[in-house]
Amino acid sequence: MQLCSRGRKAASVTSNTNCPLISPSANSKVTPSDFDYLKVIGKGSFGKVLLARHRESGGYYAVKVLQKQNIVKRKEQRHVMVERSVLLKGLQHPFLVGLHFSFQTPHTLYFVLDYVNGGELFYHLQREGLFPEPRATFYAAEMALALGYLHSLRIVYRDLKPENILLDSEGHVMLTDFGLCKEGVSIGGTMQTFCGTPEYLAPEVLQGHPYSPAVDWWGLGCVLFEMLYGLPPFYSHSKAEMFEKIINAPLRLRGGVSPAARSLLEGLLERDCSKRLGGNQDFLQSHPLFESISWDELLAKKVTPPFVPKVTGPCDVRYIDPEFTLQTVPASVGLTDRCQGGGVSEAFPGFSYIATPGTKSFIYPDR
Numbered sequence: 048m049q050l051c052s053r054g055r056k057a058a059s060v061t062s063n064t065n066c067p068l069i070s071p072s073a074n075s076k077v078t079p080s081d082f083d084y085l086k087v088i089g090k091g092s093f094g095k096v097l098l099a100r101h102r103e104s105g106g107y108y109a110v111k112v113l114q115k116q117n118i119v120k121r122k123e124q125r126h127v128m129v130e131r132s133v134l135l136k137g138l139q140h141p142f143l144v145g146l147h148f149s150f151q152t153p154h155t156l157y158f159v160l161d162y163v164n165g166g167e168l169f170y171h172l173q174r175e176g177l178f179p180e181p182r183a184t185f186y187a188a189e190m191a192l193a194l195g196y197l198h199s200l201r202i203v204y205r206d207l208k209p210e211n212i213l214l215d216s217e218g219h220v221m222l223t224d225f226g227l228c229k230e231g232v233s234i235g236g237t238m239q240t241f242c243g244t245p246e247y248l249a250p251e252v253l254q255g256h257p258y259s260p261a262v263d264w265w266g267l268g269c270v271l272f273e274m275l276y277g278l279p280p281f282y283s284h285s286k287a288e289m290f291e292k293i294i295n296a297p298l299r300l301r302g303g304v305s306p307a308a309r310s311l312l313e314g315l316l317e318r319d320c321s322k323r324l325g326g327n328q329d330f331l332q333s334h335p336l337f338e339s340i341s342w343d344e345l346l347a348k349k350v351t352p353p354f355v356p357k358v359t360g361p362c363d364v365r366y367i368d369p370e371f372t373l374q375t376v377p378a379s380v381g382l383t384d385r386c387q388g389g390g391v392s393e394a395f396p397g398f399s400y401i402a403t404p405g406t407k408s409f410i411y412p413d414r
Contacts, residue, residue, distance in 0.1 A: 078152075095377070119394050146159070194267065
């Protein structure tokens with residue numbers, strides 16, 4: 048089971064597709080000392096997320112630094128390797144974070160990811176309370192494209208929430224954090240693992256029933272509801288009460304939204320997953336709420352976002368929580384820790400990876 052509370056969010060990685068790629072030779076290897084670590088931009092259960100600049104190329108990246116000992120102690124190796132595996136699928140999609148490198152030292156794992164600084168959707172919702180319907184519709188449409196793409200690769204995301212939805216510097220959505228993804232789910236296939244974040248769990252997950260990719264469309268309904276109304280649909284301070292409401296309480300839709308938005312929420316938050324909107328993505332895209340959207344132009348990022356973050360450059364972190372950015376970058380993060388001994392590399396075989404321009408990937412062996 049993996050559950051996060053609503054209170055202080057877990058760290059998210061930020062992403063962007065504009066970083067210059069590095070062309071490694073067949074014998075090259077990335078190490079912690081290849082980067083200058085500038086800012087702490089996130090924090091999670093196993094380590095920190097840092098804004099880093101590659102010394103040779105000058106590219107800016109979000110570097111997720113995970114402590115192996117903590118991962119092994121909590122028996123979370125599988126989730127870390129699943130995240131790496133999903134990132135290695137060659138996710139060439141405009142609304143999904145990309146992986147440039149992954150590498151390890153005896154005590155530490157490093158994910159070097161695309162970096163953007165438009166902030167988490169969570170941050171913007173906390174600051175603004177809710178979004179106007181056109182803005183919420185735009186974000187929902189881009190999320191729907193990202194989820195549909197993952198499903199086409201037989202990947203179920205399973206953890207859609209505002210903390211995992213980022214904005215790039217132009218205001219487009221980027222999904223991140225693939226640790227709870229499930230790979231290899233065929234059409235009509237089901238899963239039974241109980242995981243996710245309480246506010247966004249589909250009723251079939253809570254009830255212990257086998258579930259399908261439809262859980263992601265329930266999650267989209269929860270996030271859309273939150274964008275329009277300010278809180279998830281069945282939110283309660285009491286987890287037990289919230290779970291009871293997710294399973295049994297009627298969906299209450301207050302005024303202030305259009306009939307089309309109400310219809311979409313009712314379709315996505317349908318408890319009967321066989322009737323839930325989204326199982327047929329074409330039907331979802333033809334929904335009246337999205338009638339003004341050109342899906343081809345949206346995918347090509349030719350639709351101007353309703354909100355454009357006012358950032359001056361990669362080091363402008365105004366949309367990232369000061370709780371992170373005011374922290375001191377650990378002095379040890381850029382050091383290779385081979386001299387410490389006692390590492391647990393054997394728990395993460397084949398972790399290291401380099402993305403190569405013009406090819407799908409180049410994987411170098413761990414040493």
